[in-house]
Amino acid sequence: MRVALLTTTQHGHLNPYVPAVNALRAAGSEVELLLLSADGGALDERRRQALGEVRVHAVGQVEMAPWSGDPAKIGPMLRSSPVADRTAEVIRATAPDFVLVDSLPVTASAMAGTQASGVPYGMIWANLGGVCPSEHRRGRWAYDEQVGDYLTEHGVLWSKRTHSARSPILNLMPTIAALVGDDAVTDDGVELVGLPGAPGTRGDEVAFPALDRLDPGRPVVYVSFGTIFHRRPDLLRTVITGAAETGAQVIASVGDLAGELALPDTVITAPYLPQREVLERADVFVTHGGYNSVAESIRAGTPMLVIPLAVDQPVQAYFVGRAGFGTALEPADVTGQAVTDAVADLLDPARDYRARLRAAQPQCGDSAARTAELVIGAIETLQRKVEQ
Incomplete structure (x- = not known):
């Protein structure tokens, strides 16, 4: 066959x-x-x-x-x-x-x-x-x-x-x-x-030893706009600094933009990250809404803030919000305060995002x-x- x-x-x-x-x-x-x-x-x-x-x-x-x-x-x-x-x-x-x-x-x-x-x-x-x-x-x-x-x-x-x-x-x-x-x-x-x-080898796995240095007593926010749409330094900087204002530890996949972002020293960046591994440690994922990212976040039980940038990403943003697996911000509405508020909401255990994601696990x-x-x-x- x-x-x-x-x-x-x-x-x-x-x-x-x-x-x-x-x-x-x-x-x-x-x-x-x-x-x-x-x-x-x-x-x-x-x-x-x-x-x-x-x-x-x-x-x-x-x-x-x-x-x-x-x-x-x-x-x-x-x-x-x-x-x-x-x-x-x-x-x-x-x-x-x-x-x-x-x-x-x-x-x-x-x-x-x-x-x-x-x-x-x-x-x-x-x-x-x-x-x-x-x-x-x-x-x-x-x-x-x-x-x-x-x-x-x-x-x-x-x-x-x-x-x-x-x-x-x-x-x-x-x-x-x-x-x-x-x-x-x-x-x-x-x-x-x-x-x-x-789980399984895909050929995109990389090492990321910084995961072992995270403070287990503080929440982790992971930021990634994927491999195509990450080249938006102003937007990326606003999102990362807004997430950091919540007091969470921020990990960001930034491609070749690290030198342009001027981020706080507390933010951990890398050109490319082992996303499935990072999501297992993250409490919130800020994503552009690429479907693989959305699916991997659901598997990890990690609530999402979706900022859809192009093509099919608004579709994923719609379904994530419909399912109660996260929330969305339009790129034009992104400010540091808007991101801080959205991430704080996703981190709030009373909002039940994680409970809904846990309930979905048997279907994955x-x-x-x-x-x-x-x-x-x-x-x-x-x-x-x-x-x-």
Whole structure:
């Protein structure tokens, strides 16, 4: 049995799919990784090692800048992209039994190529956009409409209620009911498979000995805006200093910005941190709302202050607030005092954030293992139909 997984080089997409690839391999499948290079990114050696015996195939390049530019240019860009033809070519050459496609707007050309290949495919998401009602996808309408028009032209199903693609066979959303609740659009074939972020090697692990120096008698606030959106020194400085005003110990992942921030000596910074490990020690997580960060925070039982900066992050902010797992601040509303007040509220045990997160723990599961189980089940069902 051979499965192809199609995704991009972005950390937020590779991180959850490394365990999924390994779960498929552990279940006896051969796996082909079809990779779109985002802004020239590549598969680094550590992640390559974490993937084990997997063949990697480049299917083209995608650029992120156009998705913040003129929406009218998105449709023509997708139609002129060589990615669709290249994807179909690679799929036919590798001859998988099934393709699992990372569903997001920048992979739309690859989705069209997958449809053209004639090989059965399913959709999987690395954010909550695939189940979010369209009224909560603020600011993305014009881009969504361009993507929807392009995909429907190529025979790919499109959900107007969520503004996202669908497979006629398998649609996997790595989340839990405790997070998305009754607001989630799942009655058109989407299955919840548990949260990403379960224990296991992903290739992004780093040492952080400063954790051992923390005062166990004081709360810990962890601040990170991820690997793409951290380059906002003024915002980052305001958030960190506002969190520090609560008297908490602040740990911050700041990329290469440490020299620009002029932070108090009490703040611990590092370019990149072992996030799952830090979250186990943190009492509050201040995050941009990337979905892997949200999922890992839920697994750790750590309340969140979400400051959504772009793309799907407002969707995650909405669901975190809906579930009572944290609160949100719009970037325009961020002041030192606003952050201090929000963090103090999240630290207050009477507010029950941690109690709600603890109650959600039995649902977390292992999205990678469940994904492998469902993909293999779908292939077996398809094969039985052929034999009949």
